[in-house]
Amino acid sequence: MSATSTMRVVLPPDIRARKGQLPLVVLTAYTTPGARLVDAHCDIALVGDSVGMVLHGMPSTLGVTLEMMIMHGCAVVKGLSKAMAVIDMPFGSYEESPQQAFRNASRLIAETGAPAVKLEGGVHMAETIAFLTKRGVPVMAHIGLTPQAVNTLGGYKVVGRDADAASVMADALAVEAAGAFSVVLEKVPMGLAGQVTKALNIPTIGIGAGVDCDGQVLVLDDMLGLFTDFRPKFVKRYAELGALADHAIADYAAEVRARSFPAAEHSFADVLKGKQS
Template identity: 45%
Template structure:
């Protein structure tokens, strides 16, 4: 079944978790769709896990269009497909509109994702008025890593309140979904309950409306350090498809992240 925004809203109302995985090529997208993953995120994380860079900053718009095309070929438009606007492709409204247009018209994406809060409100509003589905991204912002580093965001009350306020402002501006990365679970739950739109967590605890992980991480393929909030679902599985299905089932049954992390401890 083809996923859409109405479907995701119904899942949120029914407290049924949304399953999201990153994908960067046709093969992984095919098997993820076969495993009934709800959302495929063509993330600029491809700069690290596919291209081998230290961060996401070198990823170009052409890279994102290219990988989104491949993902949609494999996906065959079954899962909802979100594509990132890469670093410095959203510096002006003109750039945002042009990049988003390319990701949807050339890449075939169903939705575009922008990082940041107050800075992108006008961009979100403009895209929404043009009929473009938009996903926001708050918390740890990989495109701001040179300034802020890789650390949990929203630990103190003032920062937590800022993130909540920005989440509400993004919703008001027109975002249809929000990714929360590396924030305390209590804050993630607070934001998820405050918003009418689905909130997808990564390293944000179990009490969001869904979960997203990097596909290379759940298959144990990431060289070097794997994030502590992830899990290798290929262990104990006989195939990549089975590992993806195990991940999807664990999210839907709310055994991930909470129960699996308790087992690790």
């Protein structure tokens, strides 16, 4: 953002103040060009640890490192002029102790310029969230399906049905009391998500959690249809860029093989020997 710009970057207090107001719009971003696209329309650019699966071909988020999140966080912050960057704390970077969490969260913020981090967990992470927020680290919480606990949960399944509903509500109340400025609800039944949203004074941001949340988040590559074989129920595909890219690459390959590309307009003429400048 230039020194003469009148546009102000969104900050955690602004997000908290949006509770019950105009829904928050959140998309993931992992690169500077992606961040510029998100910045034009969204309130938050989430640098998700989903980058491991989306850009690095990992089978889950568990292999993502702190250094990867710093690298992608730096790239995203460079592409933003108004939307707020929030960076995921990767698996193993915060669970050991509040002190470990602070060391790594402070690195994420100091080295990327992002104003906030996100971490997974409810009641059992409340002490850590409180430790961070009391020391100047704004925290977005994440409950319901927590992908970093996929091995414990037994897969990417809906969380909060039947007897589990009380634990989701307890997690939500715990992260709010600990000082989180907002909370992501992932794959929570829509009725329960609505109840949680009404019970909290901080915004809820849903992903597969129904329309009653205070905002919504999707993975940018998912909603743009860059993956032709990945269609989660909770994702609406607003474009089919993967199919378009496939057709474009096929056309390029065909033209190269037919020697119709590059044509004259894509080439440079020879300079005649002895021609005067």
